Amino acid sequence: MRSIGIPTIALLLGLIATSVRADVDTPNSERQAIIGVILAQVEAFASDDAERAWGLASDAVQQRFGSPEVFVGMVRSEYPAIYGAESLEFLEPIPHPGFLIQPVFLRGPDGHYWDAYYRMSWQDGTWRIAGVTLKRAEAGI
Template identity: 45%
Template sequence: MEVTDNDAITIRFVIEHQLAAFQKDDAQGAFAFASPAIQAQFGTPENFIQMVKISYPAVYRPRSVFFEEITTIQGNITQPVLVLAPDGVPLRALYFMEKQPDSTWRINGCFVVSVEGKKI
């Protein structure tokens, strides 16, 4: 699938707004940007935000974020985002994106991988 410039802008908007919702502990707001499959997996906004809080502290409370170029990983449209974790460790969050039947974009998973670098 080809990603248009408008798609790229929308994908960034979705991720930025989910990150902003995490900053405000807005479980409902953050959950709204998750794909239907992720919503079904966690059931409630509270379950979802609790999982992110525990398993993804770098995404839940990043010190900074930097969007890289969208790519495809194993057939998934993926937005890599460099994040600086609360403890100062640089990480790359790989957001798997899914276009919905109504043409909106939702987050269909996020994987955090290490980045070569030192603690800042």
């Protein structure tokens, strides 16, 4: 598991490859690339950079929403926990034929915890975010 606070994201983005599959046979390089894409989008939301957040979404997501402004407006209103995430913890990815699910445990701006499941797709030589399912995390011990 990996936990990251939002203020450290800018530093991490310089360390994580986000646009190249360095070694297809190395799951760790794939995982680092996927984490880098998710972190880059969360950082883009945090800095209100609609173009950057939009550029990390899959073609299907872009076609559905039509513009960066509409996309970011939807995330801001429908996924405030992601838009204003205060911390992220990356869990083990779940591979599927043709895509991958990256589970993320996060704390939203309201202090509540959430389970986010990012659907990641490989297109145009990079990982892109094809969707997110978000649900409130179960209270635990």
